[in-house]
Amino acid sequence: MTASKHEPDDSETQPERRKFLTTASTVAMGAGLAGGYGAFGAIAGRFLYPARPDDRLWQFVIEADRLGLGDSVLYRGPSGETINVTRQAEAGDVSDFIALSSTCPHLGCQVHWEGQNNRYFCPCHNGTFDPAGVGTGGPPGDSGMSLPRYPLRVDSGLLFIEVPESQLADATSRETATGEVIERAPGIHAPGHDPCLACRPTDDLKT
Ligand code: FES
Known part of the structure; x- marks a missing residue:
């Protein structure tokens, strides 16, 4: 008797895919915010501290x-x-x-x-x-x-x-x-x- 190969159906892969997409979007959003605030901080710093030593x-x-x-x-x-x-x-x-x-x-x-x-x-x-x-x-x-x-x-x-x-x-x-x-x-x-x-x-x- 030949064992049948188990093919994952959508009900098994979807939660994993959803979790991956959620994590990826959180990382992307964090990077975007960090970049945005970083640029803002750099610009603000230029005006607040224009003459660093x-x-x-x-x-x-x-x-x-x-x-x-x-x-x-x-x-x-x-x-x-x-x-x-x-x-x-x-x-x-x-x-x-x-x-x-x-x-x-x-x-x-x-x-x-x-x-x-x-x-x-x-x-x-x-x-x-x-x-x-x-x-x-x-x-x-x-x-x-x-x-x-x-x-x-x-x-x-x-x-x-x-x-x-x-x-x-x-x-x-x-x-x-x-x-x-x-x-x-x-x-x-x-x-x-x-x-x-x-x-x-x-x-x-x-x-
Ligand atoms: S250029 Fe006029 S006093 Fe010096």
Whole structure:
């Protein structure tokens, strides 16, 4: 006598199939919700915490002891921004140094440190700034303009400047971003760069 092969009928397979479909849809729904909330969380986080510490880059500027009291160097950051890094004290820590944009907030000429006058000076319209970068004379002083300041850090005798990643040029990645100390920034360094001043004698611009 040959044993007949048992073929499962629908009444046996349907509960298994239903269970499988229920489990699968629960997993899919969970994954969907997790993905949705995850994306929402990421977007919300961007607005709530836009400047995480790892969104900023510390860039080497110079050995700290190479800057004597009153010395200033011009640093060009990864995106081309130029910054005067100046030593104004000798306490032996990072408070000795200050990093201020070298681009005048008036019309964009190049500002430089004048140690003998204890100020930053913009030659284009005789703009002056105190050692902290606050406008004190000329158009910047009249308009209450200041030079943007960058955080600094001293680590093992090396001076670093903090550059927000948002300021990197499109083509500059976090890994390849580098800055350097330069001799002279491109741009306007002298009076008469705009039509209203071009015809005026330089002496007119001196106080
Ligand atoms: S551009 Fe600097 S004072 Fe006008």
